[in-house]
Amino acid sequence: MTLRERFEWLLQVALLVFILAAAGFLSAIITIRFAIHGRIVQVPNIVGQDSKTAQKMLANRGLGMRIADRIYTDAPADRVVRQVPTAGEQVKVGQQAHVVISLGARKVSIPLLEGRSLRAARVELLRGNLQVGEISSAYLPDSEPEMVLVQDPQPGTIAASPHVNLLVSEGTRERAFVMPALVGQSQGDAQRALAFAGLRGVKLTFVPEAPAAHGTVLAQSPAFGTRLTRNTAIELQIAE
Helix, strand or coil, X not given: CCHHHHHHHHHHHHHHHHHHHHHHHHHHHHHHHHHHHHCEEECCCCCCCEHHHHHHXXXXXXXXXXXXXXXXXXXXXXXXXXXXXXXXXXXXXXXXXXXXXXXXXXXXXXXXXXXXXXXXXXXXXXXCCCEEEEEEEECCCCCCCCEEEEEECCCCCEECCCEEEEEEECCCCCCCEECCXXXXXXXXXXXXXXXXXXXCCEEEEEECCCCCCCXXXXXXXXXXXXXXXXXXXXXXXXXX
């Protein structure tokens, strides 16, 4: 084989390798794009379907279903009345659709819960096939802890939802104090400062051979600036 023929042969081999490499690269890109798009599906329209049928329709596309709420509506019981994502949206396989299920057309009258204990309110709602919704709390002077202060919806309301939100009392807020800075003071001054702040019942621990004058506060617990109540345990370490 002459030098020219060998050069032409090498050129043909290089061209063939390039073509094969390009074809492989293009095939890889197509495969990746197919895989990416293969994980994307269109959400079916399940509004109006019963819960089992809706779940099957979603499962056929690799999607799950989660019941976000149940409400009274004019739709028959156990029918989907709302869905998120909405029909036609493109989502990834494995995503869950959140749905609201109808309880039927039954309307309920909300009972009076204000002034009752939270436990009594739960029992009353259970008797009426109702449910406790969101519970918020607030401090209120001269009120019993866990007493229902406000309810939503109001008593006697003809409501379309079985959920009743409650504002519950936490009683009278306990008086709070701020821990003063006592380290370096004498024992007497420290105890007077605590008494002035309304804090008593201090535990004293005496430290022998401390590098400070006799009766000096070496350490305090809680630390300076800590929020305290009358029941907070306070401890001072005193140089003996």
